[in-house]
Amino acid sequence: MKLTLKMKMRPLTRNKEWMLEQSIGAFRACVNDWLSAIAQLGEKPNRGNLHRFAYRRIRDKYPQLHSNVVQDAMNLAIEIHRSWLKNGGNFPEFHSDVIYFKGIDVKIENNGLVVPLMGKRVYLPLYVPKKFKKYLQYKHGRVIIKRIGKDWYAFLSINVPEKEPVKPIGAIGVDLGYYNLLVASDEKGREVMRVQGDALIKHKEHLEKLTARRQQRLMKKFGIYAKTNHKDKKFVNDLNHKIAKELVLKAKQLNRAIVLEKLKGLKRQKRPKQLRKILHRWSYADLITKIIYKAKLHGVPVIFVSPRGTSKMCSNCGYYVKGFKNERVFKCPKCGFQLDRDLNAARNIAKRAFLPLEASSSQRR
Ligand SMILES: [Zn+2]
CATH class of the missing domain: 3.30.420 (Nucleotidyltransferase; domain 5)
Incomplete structure (x- = not known):
C-alpha cells in the first residue's frame, strides 16, 4: 500500500535555498510552457504526441532541470489540462511553489533527501518524526517539494508491503x-x-x-x-x-x-x-x-x-x-x-x- 509522508525541511543554507527557489521557478515556467505547447498541439495531448511535439525545444530551454523533472512537468501539464477540460474556466496557468522528482532520482540518506538541483546533487535535511523512521527503509516513489508559507516540506510516497492477513479465529x-x-x-x-x-x-x-x-x-x-x-x-x-x-x-x-x-x-x-x-x-x-x-x-x-x-x-x-x-x-x-x-x-x-x-x-x- 502507498503512504505519503509529509516532512518539514530543516533550515537550509542560503545557497541551497537559492538553488531550490531557482529550480522551482524553472519548474513552474516549464509546466506553463508545456501548457502552451498543448494549446498549440491542436489535438488531445498524451505522453506520446506531446513529447514528440515539444520535448526537444522545452528540454533545451531548461538546462538547469533534470530531464526527468522536465518530463514530470509535462505529465503535470497533461493532468492540469485534463481537469480544465472537465471543469472549464480560463485556460489554466500554473502558479504553485512546488517541484516534482521521480523516485529513482532521489536518494534518502541521513534523515534527508539527495535531489538533483541545477546539475548538482544536493542534500536537503528533514525533520523525520520517530513514527516515520520505520517506513524510510522501504522503496519510495515520487517526491514532491513544496513551499507552504515560509517553510519547505517534502512529500514522500512510500510503498509499504502489506502484511498477509492472518486467518482469524x-x-x-x-x-x-x-x-x-x-x-x-x-x-x-x-x-x-x-x-x-x-x-x-x-x-x-x-x-x-x-x-x-x-x-x-x-x-x-x-x-x-x-x-x-x-x-x-x-x-x-x-x-x-x-x-x-x-x-x-x-x-x-x-x-x-x-x-x-x-x-x-x-x-x-x-x-x-x-x-x-x-x-x-x-x-x-x-x-x-x-x-x-x-x-x-x-x-x-x-x-x-x-x-x-x-x-x-x-x-x-x-x-x-x-x-x-x-x-x-x-x-x-x-x-x-x-x-x-x-x-x-x-x-x-x-x-x-x-x-x-x-x-x-x-x-x-
Ligand atoms: Zn431475544
Whole structure:
C-alpha cells in the first residue's frame, strides 16, 4: 500500500535555498510552457504526441532541470489540462511553489533527501518524526517539494508491503455512534473496547466555536477571513489515530477480524436524518479509513456487513424489535435478554461476519 509522508525541511543554507527557489521557478515556467505547447498541439495531448511535439525545444530551454523533472512537468501539464477540460474556466496557468522528482532520482540518506538541483546533487535535511523512521527503509516513489508559507516540506510516497492477513479465529464487531463514539464486541457480546462520545464531541464543538469566534473578531477588525488554526480538526485527527490504533492492536492480539458496517455505499442524500446528524458530529469516515489502513499494515482482516437493523435486533435470539428507540439498554421482549444498547449492536455486527453473503447482504474485502 502507498503512504505519503509529509516532512518539514530543516533550515537550509542560503545557497541551497537559492538553488531550490531557482529550480522551482524553472519548474513552474516549464509546466506553463508545456501548457502552451498543448494549446498549440491542436489535438488531445498524451505522453506520446506531446513529447514528440515539444520535448526537444522545452528540454533545451531548461538546462538547469533534470530531464526527468522536465518530463514530470509535462505529465503535470497533461493532468492540469485534463481537469480544465472537465471543469472549464480560463485556460489554466500554473502558479504553485512546488517541484516534482521521480523516485529513482532521489536518494534518502541521513534523515534527508539527495535531489538533483541545477546539475548538482544536493542534500536537503528533514525533520523525520520517530513514527516515520520505520517506513524510510522501504522503496519510495515520487517526491514532491513544496513551499507552504515560509517553510519547505517534502512529500514522500512510500510503498509499504502489506502484511498477509492472518486467518482469524473470530470477529470484533464495531458500532460507531453518538453517545458512544465506538463500542467493539466479539460475537458472544464480550466488550472489547468502548470510547464514550459525549465529552469528546463537546470538546470538539468547543474548539469549533473558538475558531469561529476568532474568525468573526478578525473579520470585524480587518475585514478578512483569517487562516484558521484548525485545532478542532487536529483534535479529531489525533484522536481517530489513537482509537484506530488501539482497536487494530486489540484485534491483532485477539487474532480476530474487524467487522464494520458498510456505510460508504449509502449515498449522502439517502442517509436517514438521524445518521446525517451523527456523521456531522464526528469524522466517522476518517476513523473508518484509519482503521482500514492500520489493519492492512498489521495484517488484520476487515469485513464489511450490512448495517440494516443492527441496533434493533436482539443479538441473542435474532428477534427484530420494531419500536426500539433510544433507550440505553436493549431489552428483548421475546427472550428477555438484556444488554447495553451499543454492545448489542456491536455483537450483531460481529455475528454478521459469519453469515453467508446473501443473508447479510454484506461485502467482504
Ligand atoms: Zn431475544
